[in-house]
Amino acid sequence: xxxxxxxxxxxxxxxxxxxxxxxxxxxxxxxxxxxxxxxxxxxxxxxxxxxxxxxxxxxxxxxxxxxxxxxxxxxxxxxxxxxxxxxxxxxxxxxxxxxxxxxxxxxxxxxxxxxxxxxxxxxxxxxxxxxxxxxxxxxxxxxxxxxxxxxxxxxxxxxxxxxxxxxxxxxxxxxxxxxxxxxxxxxxxxxxxxxxxxxxxxxxxxxxxxxxxxxxxxxxxxxxxxxxxxxxxxxxxxxxxxxxxxxxxxxxxxxxxxxxxxxxxxxxxxxxxxxxxxxxxxxxxxxxxxxxxxxxxxxxxxxxxxxxxxxxxxxxxxxxxxxxxxxxxxxxxxxxxxxxxxxxxxxxxxxxxxxxxxxxxxxxxxxxxxxxxxxxxxxxxxxxxxxxxxxxxxxxxxxxxxxxxxxxxxxxxxxxxxxxxxxxxxxxxxxxxxxxxxxxxxxxxxxxxxxxxxxxxxxxxxxxxxxxxxxxxxxxxxxxxxxxxxxxxxxxxxxxxxxxxxxxxxxxxxxxxxxxxxxxxxxxxxxxxxxxxxxxxxxxxxxxxxxxxxxxxxxxxxxxxxxxxxxxxxxxxxxxxxxxxxxxxxxxxxxxxxxxxxxxxxxxxxxxxxxxxxxxxxxxxxxxxxxxxxxxxxxxxxxxxxxxxxxxxxxxxxxxxxxxxxxxxxxxxxxxxxx
Amino acid sequence: xxxxxxxxxxxxxxxxxxxxxxxxxxxxxxxxxxxxxxxxxxxxxxxxxxxxxxxxxxxxxxxxxxxxxxxxxxxxxxxxxxxxxxxxxxxxxxxxxxxxxxxxxxxxxxxxxxxxxxxxxxxxxxxxxxxxxxxxxxxxxx
Numbered sequence: 001x002x003x004x005x006x007x008x009x010x011x012x013x014x015x016x017x018x019x020x021x022x023x024x025x026x027x028x029x030x031x032x033x034x035x036x037x038x039x040x041x042x043x044x045x046x047x048x049x050x051x052x053x054x055x056x057x058x059x060x061x062x063x064x065x066x067x068x069x070x071x072x073x074x075x076x077x078x079x080x081x082x083x084x085x086x087x088x089x090x091x092x093x094x095x096x097x098x099x100x101x102x103x104x105x106x107x108x109x110x111x112x113x114x115x116x117x118x119x120x121x122x123x124x125x126x127x128x129x130x131x132x133x134x135x136x137x138x139x140x141x142x143x144x145x146x147x148x149x150x151x152x153x154x155x156x157x158x159x160x161x162x163x164x165x166x167x168x169x170x171x172x173x174x175x176x177x178x179x180x181x182x183x184x185x186x187x188x189x190x191x192x193x194x195x196x197x198x199x200x201x202x203x204x205x206x207x208x209x210x211x212x213x214x215x216x217x218x219x220x221x222x223x224x225x226x227x228x229x230x231x232x233x234x235x236x237x238x239x240x241x242x243x244x245x246x247x248x249x250x251x252x253x254x255x256x257x258x259x260x261x262x263x264x265x266x267x268x269x270x271x272x273x274x275x276x277x278x279x280x281x282x283x284x285x286x287x288x289x290x291x292x293x294x295x296x297x298x299x300x301x302x303x304x305x306x307x308x309x310x311x312x313x314x315x316x317x318x319x320x321x322x323x324x325x326x327x328x329x330x331x332x333x334x335x336x337x338x339x340x341x342x343x344x345x346x347x348x349x350x351x352x353x354x355x356x357x358x359x360x361x362x363x364x365x366x367x368x369x370x371x372x373x374x375x376x377x378x379x380x381x382x383x384x385x386x387x388x389x390x391x392x393x394x395x396x397x398x399x400x401x402x403x404x405x406x407x408x409x410x411x412x413x414x415x416x417x418x419x420x421x422x423x424x425x426x427x428x429x430x431x432x433x434x435x436x437x438x439x440x441x442x443x444x445x446x447x448x449x450x451x452x453x454x455x456x457x458x459x460x461x462x463x464x465x466x467x468x469x470x471x472x473x474x475x476x477x478x479x480x481x482x483x484x485x486x487x488x489x490x491x492x493x494x495x496x497x498x499x500x501x502x503x504x505x506x507x508x509x510x511x512x513x514x515x516x517x518x519x520x521x522x523x524x525x526x527x528x529x530x531x532x533x534x535x536x537x538x539x540x541x542x543x544x545x546x547x548x549x550x551x552x553x554x555x556x557x558x559x560x561x562x563x564x565x566x567x568x569x570x571x572x573x574x575x576x577x578x579x580x581x582x583x584x585x586x587x588x589x590x591x592x593x594x595x596x597x598x599x600x601x602x603x604x605x606x607x608x609x610x611x612x613x614x615x616x617x618x619x620x621x622x623x624x625x626x627x628x629x630x631x632x633x634x635x636x637x638x639x640x641x642x643x644x645x646x647x648x649x650x651x652x653x654x655x656x657x658x659x660x661x662x663x664x665x666x667x668x669x670x671x672x673x674x675x
Numbered sequence: 676x677x678x679x680x681x682x683x684x685x686x687x688x689x690x691x692x693x694x695x696x697x698x699x700x701x702x703x704x705x706x707x708x709x710x711x712x713x714x715x716x717x718x719x720x721x722x723x724x725x726x727x728x729x730x731x732x733x734x735x736x737x738x739x740x741x742x743x744x745x746x747x748x749x750x751x752x753x754x755x756x757x758x759x760x761x762x763x764x765x766x767x768x769x770x771x772x773x774x775x776x777x778x779x780x781x782x783x784x785x786x787x788x789x790x791x792x793x794x795x796x797x798x799x800x801x802x803x804x805x806x807x808x809x810x811x812x813x814x815x816x817x
Contacts, residue, residue: 650783651776653769658700 008095010048011105012144014041019137026130034130035120038137042113045144049106053535056102060538078153089205091212096150100539103363103532104147104284107370111276112140114511118378119268121508122385128172132266135172139165143277147284151213152201155285159197159249162278163190169273170265182261189258193248197285200241204292207234218291218541225295232296239292239299242285243306250282250336253310257601259333263325267381270325275332275377276370283339283366287359290346291541294355297347301446304344304436308456311337313598315463319470320584320594324380324391327471328373331417334460335369338362341457342432345439345450352543354438359542360533361431367532368416368424372519375413378512382406383475386502388485393471398480402502405509407476412516414472416523418465419562421555424523430558431527433457434551461558465565473573684725692718705757705767709750716746765794 018041026034074094081088097105116136123132142165146158164187171183205212209220224230246252251259262274273279286293286303293300311334318330339362346358384391386403400407416425433454440451486502503509526532528550537545572579584591593599648659695715699708720739727735757767764771773782 646777647780649777650780651773652783653772654700654703655783661696661700 008097011045012141014044015137015140019134022130022134022137026134034133038133039116042109042116042140046109046113049109052097053102053106056099091151091153094150095148098539099536101147103536105144108143108277111370111374112272114514115268115272118508118511121505122268122381135165135168146281153212166273166278169269170262172265179264182264186258186262189255190248193245193255196241197245200238203238221292236296236299239296242289243303246282246285250279251333252306253313256310256333260326260329263329271374271377275373279336280366283362286343287363290359297445300344300347304341304453307337307340307344308453311460312456315460316594317597318467322393324393324471327467328376328380332373338432339365342435345435347439347443353546356537356542356545358435360536361435363536364532365428365432368428368523371515371522372413372416372425375409375515375519379406379410382504382508385504387483390483390485393474395483396481397478400476405503409512409516412520414468416519418468418566419461419558421559422524423520427523427527430555433558434554458561462561462565465562466569469566469569470573473569477574681725681729688718688721703769705769709753
């Protein structure tokens, strides 16, 4: 098979073309056909991504135990100074397909295409139909650029680009004040993290050899480490700054507040951007920078702690939320927290191979999570679509007869998320717990702390199973309740004879079924067979990897915890439907704390926003009365000077002539003196 | 007979120019001022001619031809303008014309104004003689 990688540029280029075509011709010419460029470009990019994966895989098979050579596509973009001598900047539009990028780009394009198809049904009567697909295409372009970039600047370009698309798509229904506010919040909160990322990139550039591409930076750091001249404090700082960006983008504590609000956007967007792809960019960044993080155990422990804290905190919040999409949003933060926990567990513990094992656990969870979380969001969207845009779980119930296909797909996704044995979430979550456990036993530093984090992870696994099945039982079990809005829906196929048909059209359910197959099967196919591990482990710069023996003890424990969570949810919401209310009443304080998201938004409001608002008021007054007066003063000065000189214009010809002669005289005298 | 050296001519030109300049600044009669300007122009012309002769080429003299032609045009226009101005104010005093000053500034008053020109007696009005010839009434309304 010929090598496809010289055509790697097609992956970002196709969606960009689609975005341009849809953006220019969509509203006037394509109208109801605006989805075609997006879907075709996504599918095309997906094909190229699959071929790229195969090509990378062939390389790996051909050169067992040696690093596969990389094929890069390179266009010079910025060149300042003399980069060869380490003085200057060289940034190329360099695309690089190694195993990690190829895996990421496959997920992005595959899930993106399915979601685009689903959106045809979901958005079908929306006024901004063309705008939606243009923005989704643009997002695909930015996201593929982000993961394929071979240097930090191009990554940053994609990083900001997906932030922009996220802003545009959250605020898609911008006439709704809540959506506009949510879009603004998402943009500004991630901006805090992006600032850290930028500083981190600049620090790496200025202190580790004036390079911006991954390869040179990692090589420099690695050789400095071997030579013993590495400044570990500086490296830790750089890692923490990069982490700052990752925390913002991946909505980890303390910057997680934007993601639940981002659910104001259309549901396919929540599935694509805020579950499957964009929010995993932070995980990708940290995984990509593993060679740096592996040398900074202090940074690693912070990564793991932040991840575990986010996972637990948001799982607790998700327990009591009544908005189906918000439950899923908090669950996304929680799962991303899991990934960070795994990444952070990748510390030196005897062998270097463990670092790779931990990173692989995180990436495997990223991979499976993309499928089952996209599936859950799309199923939630299908429910929302059928219920006339009602998403409050207290207003509907018992939908498993009404929406049979959605019910099954949601169940698949939910079971995978909960870590039901043998489904995909089970394999990846198990590896993460295993990574944390091993770090707790063998890490050179912070051994006890990693054990605590493992316990947190295990607890979160139980909570995950519980809240996922709470949402499932509340939506699909119990007595059948359908809100009135469902029948007012423009295409709510009103009762022809028997029961009304509320199930979504096939254009929505088919992508759901495809995703369901993947959510169920992908873990079993790729996990225990080590296919995924062997593939991604061949990413250059990752330490050598040996397949570990499956930890059966961990599997049993995590399955038990997951089953316990599911059983509790079943007991509370199917068997004893009045139990949750009684529990909530008896533990009113805790219940309210969780329902109100631990008041984090309010805390930010009181301790950050209010002082900032006060400061801006001060600045405003300063500007109005001090700076403006200064500006006015300059104007007034010349006004005054002008008043003094006004009498010179007296209208007498001879006075003007005299002034001219005098001026000429002065000029001539000056000329003579100069001679 | 030896040719006069260059600086003699230049001195004559400078004297003419200076006299014209002083006259332009000091006199208030519009016609005199105009004549002074012409004198300055002639001072320059003398210089040009002297240099042309000194350098042995004709460029300066060719330039003078243009100068004289322009001065003649100027004279025609300036005298017509002065006539119009005189008709408005019945005076040739240049200080009667200071309307182009900054708005809000008072006029510059003269300490010793020129004595007013006596009104010239009107031309005698002759009674028409003969019969008015017949002509068609004008049709144009332009």
